[in-house]
Amino acid sequence: MDTPQKTVTQIETPVSKLKVENSPVFNYINSLSPITTVKSTSTAQTFSSLTFTSPPPVFTTPHVVASHKESRFRSHSNSSDPSKVGPEASTLEEEEEEEALLEKEPSQNLKNESVTNDGACEDVETDLQRMCDDNVKRKSDTPDWETLISNSSDMLIYGSPNDSEAFRCFLQRSSDSKTRLCSGGSKPALDPSVSKSNEPESSDALSILHRGVRRRCLDFEMPRCVVPSIGLHLNAIAMSCKDNNVSKQHSYTGNVKVGLQSSTTPALPSNDIVRESEAREAVEEAPMSLALVEVNQSSPKKKRRKSEQAGEGESSCKRCNCKKSKCLKLYCECFAAGVYCIEPCSCVDCFNKPIHEDTVLATRKQIESRNPLAFAPKVIRNSDSITEVGEDASKTPASARHKRGCNCKKSNCLKKYCECYQSGVGCSINCRCEGCKNAFGRKDGSSFAGMDTEQDQENETSGKSGTAIPLPPSTPMSLRQPLSQLPNSSNNMLLSQQSQQHLHGASGSSLYNNSQSSFRKQDMSLLSHSRIDTIAEERAEDIEDIENLIQSPVTNINAVSPNSKRVSLPHMESTETTPWRRNGGRKLLLSSIPTFPSLTPHH
């Protein structure tokens, strides 16, 4: 992974060729301002990368707004420098137009998003990534992870009820990462007066800020930094996506925090679960304090149903109802998700609480000793799915697969009993299911064949009373969204555009599932998260091992899937053959990884 320092080196090399820029003063300024630096870098190169990279299918989705927003930033990035040369100049006019639009659009776009209800998670990822990029490019500014975490509050903005203000706020911060005009923490957008007071007085000023953002989004040929939300914490991100369906205005705050806090930290402390819990409580409390108070007053089932009906699924509002497991086994959804049980849970004799931290951690260790990936996300999503399967991608979450596969006997993988179905992914060769009719993709791969199979599924499922089987998400966008949020029968149709990380991701994903998030580090984290509680010193070794695993030829077994359509390798001939892209396909191998000895902690 490219460290910020590395980036600095790359960037500054061409800069130093210029006379003026050799001066100490310039260098100093340069070191302070990533904007200036980037501006002077090999823009032509950057541009070529941007220009000739074919837009992913995502642009065809209804969520084009967000994508376009980003692409616009890219465009701006290139043209922000007056000294630009070549093709960049051609975009000047466009830039002017877009800039004008940009000044008006944020709220509008966000409004659209809130209406379509499908892009929120995507946006979070996109923004997250953008911030990651920013973070990388910001190099010496704040090269620590804390910055990224703090930046997460920026993302929250997009889910705030005050989107336009928030957007501006974000821009402000982007333009000046040091002064942090909107350093109001995680809820800058909630207080319009605050952001207004910091807001530039004219749209010109705002425009300048926009430029700041653009500049910092320049180097797209660089491997994008790891997008957080991995492993356990995929859940968090995925949650955020789901929560989004319900109450977008407040769900980001905590959820994103969870995802970032945990996954952006290279080495999680042993008591990470505590933080998760705190974050989670923040997630839970914020909404409740706002509006959802009634949740606490309902029965568990009601709660669950309510949340499901609201489209949350196994969201941050995940509540268990354990009676005998003490919430210390994987039966417990909370425990399995790596979070503490909280008040809304209806568990009995619950030990999955901060006061029993030791017990929880010990149990986790024990479980992990049995299965190192016990707490890893069950569904592995290939973030390359957007581009890798081309047209097929528009029909199914092709690359996402359940890690271990299901073992369904009677449900035909058509009910949420089936983990694959529940996660919104098709069954795979790993599944031992019988009579698989998974609407997201059958074990034999038949459901990916095309129309007739879809019709087939429709016929098969439509006859069943009470169980509305959703067709596989129909847009590529869904590939990027957490499919784990399974379509409830009540809102199946709405799901066609929703869902991510995904996860990818938890996500998971989540988050995680963004096509540009597949940096190897992510894979590493994905794997290593299963042992988050292991000693810190082991971590480095573990990660190394895992990295080796990932690099090992054995990992290519993911390409051996009988269903080549589903588990296709990344397009190596693609113009984007950056490492992070290649790694996208590796995620698929998780299913085989547990058998590798190197995953066991070194004792």
Added chain:
DNA sequence: GAGTTTGAAACT
């Protein structure tokens, strides 16, 4: 809301 079904997790 109670009862049943289901399949993952845990156990032997």
Added chain:
DNA sequence: CAGTTTCAAACTC
């Protein structure tokens, strides 16, 4: 590794 039991979620009535 296979078979069985336990468990809690999903589902049905």
